[in-house]
Amino acid sequence: MDLKRKVALLAFWSLLLPTGANAYFSQNDQGEEVFSFLSTFDSPRNAALEKAASALPSTDPTIVQLNPAALRLPEGTKRIAEIHWQTGDMAENQGSISYTSSYKWFLYQISYNWLDYGSLTGYDEYGNETGKDYNPLSQMATATVSFPMKHIHVGVTAKFASEHLADDATDRTAWGAAFDWGISWQSSSKIFGLAVFARDFGCLLRDYVDDGEEAFYPMSQTFGIAGYYRPVIVPRLTLMAESDFPRYAEPKLNLAGEYALGQSFYIRAGFTRAWLDLTRDMKQLISADSRPDEAQTARMLSAGLGYNSKLFSLDYAFSYLAQGLGFEHRIGLRVGL
Numbered sequence: 001m002d003l004k005r006k007v008a009l010l011a012f013w014s015l016l017l018p019t020g021a022n023a024y025f026s027q028n029d030q031g032e033e034v035f036s037f038l039s040t041f042d043s044p045r046n047a048a049l050e051k052a053a054s055a056l057p058s059t060d061p062t063i064v065q066l067n068p069a070a071l072r073l074p075e076g077t078k079r080i081a082e083i084h085w086q087t088g089d090m091a092e093n094q095g096s097i098s099y100t101s102s103y104k105w106f107l108y109q110i111s112y113n114w115l116d117y118g119s120l121t122g123y124d125e126y127g128n129e130t131g132k133d134y135n136p137l138s139q140m141a142t143a144t145v146s147f148p149m150k151h152i153h154v155g156v157t158a159k160f161a162s163e164h165l166a167d168d169a170t171d172r173t174a175w176g177a178a179f180d181w182g183i184s185w186q187s188s189s190k191i192f193g194l195a196v197f198a199r200d201f202g203c204l205l206r207d208y209v210d211d212g213e214e215a216f217y218p219m220s221q222t223f224g225i226a227g228y229y230r231p232v233i234v235p236r237l238t239l240m241a242e243s244d245f246p247r248y249a250e251p252k253l254n255l256a257g258e259y260a261l262g263q264s265f266y267i268r269a270g271f272t273r274a275w276l277d278l279t280r281d282m283k284q285l286i287s288a289d290s291r292p293d294e295a296q297t298a299r300m301l302s303a304g305l306g307y308n309s310k311l312f313s314l315d316y317a318f319s320y321l322a323q324g325l326g327f328e329h330r331i332g333l334r335v336g337l
Contacts, residue, residue, distance in 0.1 A: 033248040034217040035161050035176050037138040038200050041065060041096050041113040043084045044315035044330040048304025050270025052240040052256035054226035055184060055195035057153070060315075061100040061109055061334065064144045067197045067226070068155030069182035071107050071146040073100065076310075077336040084315070084332030092118030107155075109144040122166075138163045153184040159202065170210050178202025178219050192229045198222065221247040236260040243275075250274045266306035268317075273300065310336070 043062035046053060054067040061082050063070045073080065078101060085095035098111035115138040122130040139162050146155035157180040164173040182197035200219040207215045226242035242254040256270035304317035312335045319328040 033220045033246075034174070034204055035138075035163060035178075035200075035219050037115050037163070038140060038159065038161060038178070038219065040094070040115065041140065042317075042330070043082075043096070044086075044304055044317035044332045045268065045306060047086075047319055047328070047330050048268035048270055048302050048306075048315075048317035049240060049256035049258065050254045050272045050302050051244075052226065052242045052254035052270055053228070053258075054182070054197060054224065054242050055193045056228040056238065056240060057148075057184070057186065057193075060313075061098045061111070062096060062332075064109055064111075064142070064146070064155065064157055064180075066199075067182035067184060067195050068144045068146050068157045068180055069148075069153040069184040069195065069197070071100070071109065071144065071155060072148065073102060073107060074336060078102065079337045080334055081337060082332065082334035084330060086328055086330040088319070088321075088326060088328030092116055105147065107144075107146040107148065109142070109146075111142045111144075113140040113142070114138070134166050136163070136165045151186055151188070153186070154182070156181045159200070163208075165208060171208060172206070172210050174208045175205040176202060176219065177205055190230070191232070193227065195226045197224050197226070199224070218247070220249070250276050253278060264308050266308070267303075268306065269301075269303045271301055304330075312336070 041062070042051065042065070043060055045058070045060045046062055046066060051066055053063065054070060057070050057072045059072050059074045059080070061071065061080055062084070080100040082098045082100075083095065087093065093116040094114065096111055096113040098109055100107065100109040102108070117136045120134045120136065122132040122134055124130055141160050142157055144155060144157040146153065159178045159180070161176045161178070162173050165171065178200045179202060180197065180199045182195060184193060184195040186193035199222045201221050203216045203218045204214070207217070222244050224242055224244040226240070228238055228240045230238050236259055238258045240256045240258070243251060244254070245251045252272060252274045254270065254272050256268065259267045261267065300320060302317055302319040304315060306315045307313065312333060315330075315332040317330040319330075321327060
């Protein structure tokens, strides 16, 4: 059995075994995961495409947070430094810094990510202000190794995260560790490609309360499949789709498109919807019966612009949050060194 068939077989069973087990996806376990902020460190490009770009190789270093196998360096570039930052109704100050380079046939990356929620007013169990303000802070550091081959690409990411919520007597900073893996395949024509991946398989190493006992709550433990396609009649357009299957939440579908204007400018748009809500939408169209107007994911629609040159790349994204949660703005800059 050649290497290509071995890798494809491994990917198939890695995805099939857990997703086929009823014990893995349990509705009774919804909401048990911790460190949900790990999935919010999107670059402007990833956000504008609503996380649908996992199968498409990219020189945007933060693609590793979707699929570590999709990481690439621009031709003629030995290393990349990137910073991106966002603000909005869900976070006052959030961003990432990363450094990407290569060693022999491998690509590697390290990054630091932070999420500052700003000053929050404290309330007691009766809804009354306590007169005390809190400044929660979430952080994540990652290390990625990717091995691009001719058609099949593999990659892994190790994550270490921490979250500090309050300064009360028994409160402390929680720690956690997780890993991601991804396997991508790209056709010789580069017109289409596929990927399977797993994100945030890990748990707490230390919980939030110093009570003499440790509660090792798990992280999201998400499997996913993704693909992209470039229509022959519109070669500048790339269509992308991804379906995520979190262990402790409803699966969702991400759809996106990216259109190249010349050699340097890009227009992007993406859409996210839970499969449960899509099912309700279809039933409403078929039967015209009313249903609750709700969504299972916070961000639902995004758009953005990108500019690439030999010296630097600049990206911007705007996201509309469902259920009246507000808006998000992201801006990112990366420089080849």
